[in-house]
Amino acid sequence: MKINLFFPLFLFAACFPLRAFALESANIQWDKKGEIRSRIYQDAVDNNAFEDKLVTDSMVLIKNNVWMLDHELLIKADVEGRLETFDNHDPSTDTSLRFKEDFLELTKGAQVFTFGEKIVTWGKLDDVVILDKINPQDYRRFVLYDKQERKRSALMFKYDYNQEDWKVESVFKPFFKPSLVNFFGSDWAVFQNLKQAVADSSVLSQAKKNIVSSIAIEDQDNVTDNDLKNGEAGIRFASKMNDVDYSLYYMNVHNSIPVLKEKTATGNLVKKFLYIPNADNLNALEAASPTGDDFILEKAHPRLNVIGADWETVIGAFGIRGETGVLLGQPFLRDDFSYVKKNLVSVGLGIDHTTSNDTYIDVQLIIDHVMDYERLFEQEENSKRLTGSIRKSFKRGIVNFNLDWSYSLSYQDTMINPRIEYKFNNGVSVSFGGFIFMGDQTTTFGAFTTKDLIYTEIKYLF
Amino acid sequence: MRNLFVGVIIAFCVLLAYRQSFAEAPSGASIIEKSFNRDDGKDSYSKIEMTLVDKQNNLRSRILEIYSKDFGDLTKTFLEFSKPADIKDTRFLSIEEKNADNTQYLYLPALGRARRIVSSQKNLAFVNTDYTYEDMQRRRPEKDAHKLIAEESLDGHSCFVVESIPRDGASQYSKRISWIDKESYLVLRVDFYDKKVQKTKELRVKNFEIKQGIWTITQVEMENLKDQHKTLMKLLEINYNQGLVDDLFTVYRLEKQ
Known part of the structure; x- marks a missing residue:
């Protein structure tokens, strides 16, 4: 259980409304809101003994905004408590308590100074990350929550200069904070329950079991250390030309999602088995007689230079928006699973339309082009993905239907x-909902074809 | 001869009286222009309780705050919902344009950023109320052809009744008929007609009074006749001419915490 040291202070403040009253009387406004949410996931089909059949994910989020009006100072302190229960063959619970966003924000005329753990939203696309790279994300539950909910706050200094027709935002993050990705031991881990399945196998030899159990994935200490040399920065200029809102970006950040880097050439065989876990690849790994560093794969977060632009306008009955990013130094795995960095150009285009019967439709096309291409694992030179959503409200917003979808034109997942x-x-x-995943085992969504689920969510907003 | 003389005098007086009364009756356009340009402060802040009433008389209440400011002869409006929790922090910015549709942005907390509202959305319900996005913006007088069609009393107030027909068809309505109070030049009632020229909505002012020297509507009801659904708005607080900063009416402020 992770407890932030500031939490007792928050608890004290949150539990004493009289104290809040006293503050408000001194020209301080305290705005509190929050939500209690519980989701119950039911696995749609039993595929193996290791996957969770029933999972509960309960969350309490309390948001506090304290404005010191005389000084134009905002103190934000959001705290989130979470309890998850897993009902696989080894039932377990996981609890966490953390600050979601907590920062000080001082406004002086056109200038705004922010310091603290903050979430920044850049770019114009929904649920797609091309330029929205300031905050890492929590992928431990894969895409069961949307991008904004997945975002992890990050420690930063932020300086904004705002004019009526333009603004500049600059961000400096002194340390690097990676996205959270599980590689083993859960339904939503990259390699799911592979180690457990191998360990419990009745057909594999003990030698093969030992090889798989020896595989370890480690942090690259020099990147994840809280050291200023790992700092990140970004700047955004936003304005409007004719009827088009646009922004220009430059970011010097780390790739927040880890890509596995081998320590030895045999490490590529380890990766090959992990990504394509079949008998041939395990035999090949065993034949290479791996030892020591062969088993160790490092989570690489190479530094990226990102140059980009976004824009948004209205043409007739359609909202049109887009993002373009040139990512210099994006990591990939070659076809032989060795680690390589390439430059990537990503272009996204989104179209929004609300029909005359008040149905909202949004479609986004994302095209990635890998420069100086060579054969890569899971990545074509040009790949295209469509994403979208359909929303319809009934009874004046009392009943709401929502459909989110994503389809890769290149990989068919x-x-x-x-x-x-x-x-x-x-x-x-x-709410009642479900997730359906389809595609080849090596694709983003296809890897989770056995994880289709339905869920019920009860939420209380206050 | 005398009778003829008297007859001519009477005819002249009648003609004069007619001309006099014709000259005194203002045109529909001038009434709408005067109503549009009446003193409503250089800027204003208002806090409003909005209640949605369905045909079973179920009530859903919301609180919103509206900031408005004149920039020359154009107006910018910033609106924020503060209750209930499910729409708290939903914000809306409308920037009036002289020869084009207003530029409108909507900030939804779940999205984390503002989004442009497209023209077609202006015909749709504003966050499930009986107001559309088009209703949420001031309609400039020159966009319609206006005709004074009657003068009558409405709830004890002497009113001009003006018919307004969109000049370019760029409206969800085929026409509006407005009752405008002769004293305050407030619009006290509007009947909205759809493209089939059927009355679809009715806006009725329930109460108005002078606040800080300015005629102010304090209670208004919009009824959707088709759905038998109503949106009631009650003014909880109003402040005029507070010197609102320009910065409030920017996309930056829309997206700010």
Whole structure:
């Protein structure tokens, strides 16, 4: 259980409304809101003994905004408590308590100074990351929550200069904070329950079991250390030309999602087995007689230079928006699973339309082009993906239907997430939904084809 | 001869009286222009309770705050919902343009950024109320052809009744008929007609009074006749001419915490 040292202070403040009253009387405004949410996931089909059949994910989020009006100072302190239960063959629970966002924000005329753990949203695409790279994300539950909910706050200094027609935002993050990705030991880990399945296998030899159990994935200490040399920075200029809102970006950041880097050439055989876990690849790994560093793969977060632009306008009955990013130094795995860095150009285009019967439709096309291409694992030179959503409200927003989807034109993997919600009048809502994943085992969504699920969510907003 | 003389005098007086009354009756356009340009402060802040009433009389209440400021003869409006929790922090910015549709942005907390509202969305319900995005913006007088069609009393207030027909068809309505109070030049009632020229909505002012020297509507009801659904708005607080900063009416402020 992770407990932030500041939490007792927050708890004290949150539990004493009289104290809040006293503060408010001194020209200080305290705005509190929050939510209690519980999701119950039911695995749609039993595929193996290791996957979770029933998972609960309960969360309490309390948001505090304290404005010291005389000084134009905002103190933000959001805290999130979470309890998850897993009902696989080895039932377990996981609890966490953490600050979501906590920062000080001082406004002096056109200038805004922010310091603390903050979430920044850049770019114009929904649920797609091309330029929205300031904050890392929590992928431990894969895509069961959307991009904004997955974001991890990061320690930063932020300086904004705002004019009526333009603004500049600059961000300096003194340390690097990676995205959270599990590689083993859960349904949503990259290699899911592979180690456990091998260990419990009745057909594999003890030698093979020993090889797989020896595989270790480690942090690259020099990147994840809290050292200023690992700092990141970004700048955004936003303005409007004619009827087009646009922004220009430059970022010097680390690739927040780890890509596995081998320590020895045999490490590539280890990766090959992990990504394509079949008998041939395990035999090949065993034949290479791996020892020591062969088993160790490092989570690489190479530094990226990102140059980009976004834009948004309205043409007739359509909202049109887009993002373009040139990512210099994006890591990939070659076809032989060795680690390599390439330059990548990503272009995204989104179209929004609301039909005359009030149905909202959003479609986004994302095209990636790898420069100086050579054969890569899971990555073509030019790849295209479509994502989108459809939303329809009934009974004036009391009943809401939502369908999110993603389909790769290049790899044919698909994610479909339908959801229907009923809102009661007192802040309580109940939702039913599901996730369906389709595609080849080596694709983003295809890797989770056995993880289709349905879920129920109860939420109370206050 | 005398009778003829008297007859001519009477005819002249009648003609004069007619001309006098014709000259005194203002045109529909001038009434709308005067109503549009009436003193509503250089800027204003208002806090409003909005209640949605369905045909079973179920109530859903919301609180919103509206900031408005004149920039020359154009107006910018910033709106923020503060209750209930499910739409708290939803914000809307409308920037009036002289010869084009207003530029409108909507900030949804779940999205984390502002998004442009497209023209077609202006015909749709604003966050499930009986107001559309088009209703949420001031309609400039020159966009419609106006005609004074009657003068009558409405709830004890002497009113001009003006018919307004969009000049370019760029509206969800085929026409509006407005009752404008002769004293305050407030619009006290509007009947909205759809493209089939059927009355679809009715806006009725329930109460108005002078606040800080400015005629102010304090209670208004918009009824959707088709759905038998109403949106009631009650003014909780108003402040005029507070010197609101320009910075408030920017996309930056829309996205700010």
